[in-house]
Amino acid sequence: MENTVSEKKRIIHTKDLCKSFTTGGVEQQVLKDLDMEIYKGDFTVIMGNSGSGKSTLLYALSGMDRPSMGAIEYETADEETTKITGFNNDQLARFRRDHVGFVFQQNYLNDSMSALDNVMVVGLLKHSNRRELAAKAKELLERVEITEGDWDKFPTQMSGGMQQRVAVVRGVINSPEVLFADEPTGALNSQNTENVLNIMSDLNAEGQSIVMVTHTLAAAERGNRIIYLADGVISDELDLGPYVGNYKDESNPKIDEAKQRHKKLKDFLMDCGW
Ligand SMILES: Nc1ncnc2c1ncn2[C@@H]1O[C@H](COP(=O)(O)OP(=O)(O)O)[C@@H](O)[C@H]1O
Numbered sequence: 001m002e003n004t005v006s007e008k009k010r011i012i013h014t015k016d017l018c019k020s021f022t023t024g025g026v027e028q029q030v031l032k033d034l035d036m037e038i039y040k041g042d043f044t045v046i047m048g049n050s051g052s053g054k055s056t057l058l059y060a061l062s063g064m065d066r067p068s069m070g071a072i073e074y075e076t077a078d079e080e081t082t083k084i085t086g087f088n089n090d091q092l093a094r095f096r097r098d099h100v101g102f103v104f105q106q107n108y109l110n111d112s113m114s115a116l117d118n119v120m121v122v123g124l125l126k127h128s129n130r131r132e133l134a135a136k137a138k139e140l141l142e143r144v145e146i147t148e149g150d151w152d153k154f155p156t157q158m159s160g161g162m163q164q165r166v167a168v169v170r171g172v173i174n175s176p177e178v179l180f181a182d183e184p185t186g187a188l189n190s191q192n193t194e195n196v197l198n199i200m201s202d203l204n205a206e207g208q209s210i211v212m213v214t215h216t217l218a219a220a221e222r223g224n225r226i227i228y229l230a231d232g233v234i235s236d237e238l239d240l241g242p243y244v245g246n247y248k249d250e251s252n253p254k255i256d257e258a259k260q261r262h263k264k265l266k267d268f269l270m271d272c273g274w
């Protein structure tokens, strides 16, 4: 088990990552000399108490925000090593477009655009062939059970769950090397949460690297690697192994393994002081 991580291909690593905010003349250090690695194909979950710096870390890793100090390097498929901490705003924007996708707690869909157009508008940043892109967008929407009759719907005509499914499709339309998600099910009811998590698990099973922040056990269980953040440093991590289905679902053929996995995660989090 100890060797599984080291055999994986590293896709992101950070060195001495620091982020501080100054409010009212008071400086708060949120990330403190953080060294970490993210591996290709992993579903990495970041947990930790509220205010521990999870979102701050995710925004730094994804190039949405800049750290105060330290380095973030990507080992992308097309380039050897890309140090995004040396980038200016334009370079960073281009890097995000070409390599990363996002899903947030709020779906941030454009209310004046249909489901399909919300996906297309992001796809067009990278794709020049509109017809090919539309075919890809429709295929992805169908995969999350948004069928032709719903493609023209505006966000206000969709349930919250459907909105978030559109947001996930938008997050992967440009085939990102890493999909980042910050509490993607934080605003959903339990059925929609399950649907969105199933989509994330399916994407990961097909090889999509995912880094997700969550504060719920049900979402964390989807990850194969759990990182626990406390006061701006990684206090512990768990190699949980791949998701084997719901531990409460009697029709799950791997229910025993799923139960063990659930217990392992719970024990780990208790040890972390969660
Ligand atoms: N833009 C900002 N300006 C000032 N303080 C911030 C900003 N973003 C985050 N913080 C502070 O950094 C700490 C960590 O925030 P955050 O990363 O959002 O935590 P988490 O996602 O783990 O709840 C909090 O104390 C928060 O108030």
Ligand SMILES: [Mg+2]
Pocket: 054, 055, 056
């Ligand atoms: Mg947060």
